[in-house]
Amino acid sequence: MAEEVKLFKTWSSRFSLRVVWAFKIKGIDYESIDEDLSNKSDLLLHYNPVYKKVPVLVHNGNPISESTVILEYIDDTWKQNPLLPEDPVERARQRFWAKFNEENLLPTIWAIFTTEGKDLEEAMAAWVENLKFVEEELKGKKLFGGEKLGVADLVFGWLANLIGIFEEVSGLKIVDERYPLLLTWMQVFSELPVIKETWPPHDKMITKYQALYEKYHPAK
Amino acid sequence: MEGGVVLLDFWASMFGMRVRIALAEKEIKYEYSEQDLRNKSDLLLQMNPVHKKIPVLIHNGKPICESLVQVQYIDEVWNDQAPLLPADPYKRATARFWADFVDKKMYDSGSRIWKTKGEEQEAAKKEFIENLKLLEGELGDNLYFGGEGFGYVDVALVPFYCWFYAYEQCGNFSIEAECPKLIAWAKRCMQKESVAKSLADPEKVYEFLLQLKKAYGIE
Numbered sequence: 001m002a003e004e005v006k007l008f009k010t011w012s013s014r015f016s017l018r019v020v021w022a023f024k025i026k027g028i029d030y031e032s033i034d035e036d037l038s039n040k041s042d043l044l045l046h047y048n049p050v051y052k053k054v055p056v057l058v059h060n061g062n063p064i065s066e067s068t069v070i071l072e073y074i075d076d077t078w079k080q081n082p083l084l085p086e087d088p089v090e091r092a093r094q095r096f097w098a099k100f101n102e103e104n105l106l107p108t109i110w111a112i113f114t115t116e117g118k119d120l121e122e123a124m125a126a127w128v129e130n131l132k133f134v135e136e137e138l139k140g141k142k143l144f145g146g147e148k149l150g151v152a153d154l155v156f157g158w159l160a161n162l163i164g165i166f167e168e169v170s171g172l173k174i175v176d177e178r179y180p181l182l183l184t185w186m187q188v189f190s191e192l193p194v195i196k197e198t199w200p201p202h203d204k205m206i207t208k209y210q211a212l213y214e215k216y217h218p219a220k
Numbered sequence: 221m222e223g224g225v226v227l228l229d230f231w232a233s234m235f236g237m238r239v240r241i242a243l244a245e246k247e248i249k250y251e252y253s254e255q256d257l258r259n260k261s262d263l264l265l266q267m268n269p270v271h272k273k274i275p276v277l278i279h280n281g282k283p284i285c286e287s288l289v290q291v292q293y294i295d296e297v298w299n300d301q302a303p304l305l306p307a308d309p310y311k312r313a314t315a316r317f318w319a320d321f322v323d324k325k326m327y328d329s330g331s332r333i334w335k336t337k338g339e340e341q342e343a344a345k346k347e348f349i350e351n352l353k354l355l356e357g358e359l360g361d362n363l364y365f366g367g368e369g370f371g372y373v374d375v376a377l378v379p380f381y382c383w384f385y386a387y388e389q390c391g392n393f394s395i396e397a398e399c400p401k402l403i404a405w406a407k408r409c410m411q412k413e414s415v416a417k418s419l420a421d422p423e424k425v426y427e428f429l430l431q432l433k434k435a436y437g438i439e
Contacts, residue, residue: 072312073312077309095286096286096289
């Protein structure tokens with residue numbers, strides 16, 4: 001039976017990339033549908049009426065939204081190369097850190113990118129607090145998943161690419177030598193065969209984020 | 221404490237209630253430890269150094285934090301009875317999506333109802349009701365979310381029910397008038413012992429909220 005596996009994504013979405021990685025890790029073939037978020041397709045709006053966002057996975061007609069939900073669905077459905085281990089304590093640990101990334105790291109990095117003055121100072125202070133915990137979590141581990149790549153690595157994955165881009169565009173140092181374990185992880189993660197060469201085109205990303213940065217920091 | 225289960229919690233926390241319900245559903249014996257959130261214990265700070273929040277579930281001396289992570293953990297460890305997540309992967313994904321929706325939307329819009337006034341409060345009420353209506357739509361004609369037995373999304377959402385009276389008083393509106401199906405679902409859940417004994421008394425929650433408002437300097 002021909003299986004329908006469709007992924008609605010965009011070329012730059014860090015959330016969509018998580019799903020791309022999961023498919024690569026498990027060796028799953030899928031059809032990629034690239035969306036223009038300024039002109040969302042009827043299909044996307046039909047499959048994700050609640051948030052109207054990417055990524056959306058459609059598997060045999062069933063739509064699944066929210067990248068972390070999609071990752072767990074993929075792991076539940078395709079059993080090869082598991083993204084989460086069997087041990088419930090370990091599963092809880094990776095889920096905890098995935099949530100930390102979504103609710104703490106991502107909003108803070110956005111605040112760093114978009115604010116200035118006192119707001120930027122506050123965002124940086126929050127960021128430093130967050131990174132302290134992340135650095136601590138990496139002690140004694142090769143990856144966030146432990147010995148193997150896990151859901152937590154895929155969720156944190158954006159750091160390995162976007163931090164460099166944000167630093168280049170903003171001139172700020174966002175992850176510095178105070179975080180050697182994190183810096184090492186960013187390198188190790190990027191070099192993994194399933195991750196290597198999956199990043200969106202660097203020049204295109206710089207252009208995109210340069211424009212966004214200028215929007216939030218208009219020249220005085 | 222080997223093999224023991226301890227729950228660090230606060231009586232009015234809807235997040236703590238989720239864990240209480242899950243533990244009750246699975247008939248797990250545990251030690252409930254009421255925490256003073258204005259004067260956090262060393263144990264709480266040690267067990268949840270990242271967020272310093274309740275609930276914290278301690279099992280065999282190991283802490284698990286974040287209520288939905290805890291509920292999934294409980295479901296996975298005590299998998300011999302009262303399954304909370306369905307077996308089918310697509311139904312599981314649907315349950316995770318809606319529990320995540322509750323997490324993203326309900327606490328925030330609910331809090332803004334009692335923290336704000338005037339136009340801001342009207343906007344918060346509108347958003348809160350819109351979110352509940354989306355949940356009502358998802359419930360459909362089912363007795364519980366997902367169309368099987370009492371499960372994950374029910375556990376994630378029903379604790380908010382004991383805060384509805386407080387929200388209604390602060391916002392001067394009726395949630396039942398707007399979302400009768402959802403209130404019927406909540407009352408159905410309250411028929412279950414695990415829910416009835418885990419949720420706080422709505423009047424007490426309202427009293428607590430009034431104290432909170434004073435502490436925040438909100439009229």
